[in-house]
Amino acid sequence: MTHHPRVPLVLVSGLAAGPNAALAELLRVAEPGTAVVHHDLREIHSGVVRRRLKLGERDDLTVLELAHGCVPCTLREDLLPLLRRLARRPEVSRIVVRLDEAMEPEPVSWAVRNVLVGDHPVRDDVDLRAVLTVVDCAAWLADATGDDELADRNLQGSPEDERTVAQVALSQVEFADVLVLAGAAPDAWTAAKGAAVLDRVAPSVPRVELARVDGHSVLDAVPADARRGEVTDMHGALLRGQPPVHVDCGIGLVTFTAQRPFHPARLHDALDVLLDGVVRTRGRAWVASQPDVAFWIESAGGGLGLGHAGPWLAAPGGPEWTDVSPERRTLASLRWHPVHGDRAQELVVVTDQTTPDEIDAALRGALLTDEELAAGPEAWARYPDPFGDWHEEPCEDTEPDPARHSAANRKEER
Known part of the structure; x- marks a missing residue:
């Protein structure tokens, strides 16, 4: 039980170290x-991480040596215990x-809520009030549409x-x-396209300018x-807010839905359309050869990942209705099929050079035909499946519920 008021917690994320530091200092x-x-x-x-802690007049730099150098280890072995200690200090x-810059705020938020430090999660000590992401206007559009790897x-x-x-x-924004805009785009076209x-x-997320705000505003x-x-509930709504549906500066939005499964080989071939001329893809897929598990598909720029979003509600051994979120129950009820239950395709694609019609045609061509659909699950199970087993990151088995993490933590390169 918590015996003291929870301390407000703010996360600052972004790819630009300088503006991030400036916002944290504000x-x-x-x-x-404020620590x-x-x-x-x-x-x-x-295996080396450098931790800096600023509190009042103190500015301490500590060099940490970790047995396995990774973000989950940094969270589990240092950040989460540190948050608990700081929250219990009266001067904080x-x-x-x-x-x-390499850290995404969603896995960190998940860890604060779920990973135990001692007998309780850190959320018993801190109250996550805001996630602020800094967008470097000079570079963000190129970063969000490029092919570079973090390496x-x-x-x-x-x-x-x-x-x-x-x-x-993209995951950071x-x-x-709140999105905090830093600097300026190199030209008006880049500014308009980035917007x-x-x-x-991020249609419902307000934007403010770093140069015009302070630590309160x-x-x-x-x-x-x-x-x-x-x-994020991977079986929840894929869109937050109300994004524009018209094309602006060549940027469009496609929502693809269907209530029949993908043929695994044809889906594998069709995934190329989600790489060239596409800014972002997020969503769930129902693959005929693996009917009980929901695929999570996520692309960004030139990278694409496949993840495991857990079993469908209608799958043998799937979760009970009472164990899932109200949002998931509502969405499943709206599309429930008398034979296939909640199994369905639902993908949201933000396009750039590729047209919405090309996306729709490629994905619809990967669905089972009427003849294949009539052949039934026994025939589907014999389809060659190019997707294979799920890849998991190191240290993932130390976390209570890795399925709730973003697909970035289960990335599998094609």
């Missing part, structure tokens, strides 16, 4: 008693965690980290409660209905 000076924590992961491949009134920029979160820069850039992408991947911009670290 928050620190705005309220006495700012930052873990530098640039030497994590050697607020904690700001400036995440390393190309020495930004890996572990030696095995194969994520793309685009994947991190999608999970934000069009943000309108579609930036938090005042957090909407009353902000998620505040609530982790």
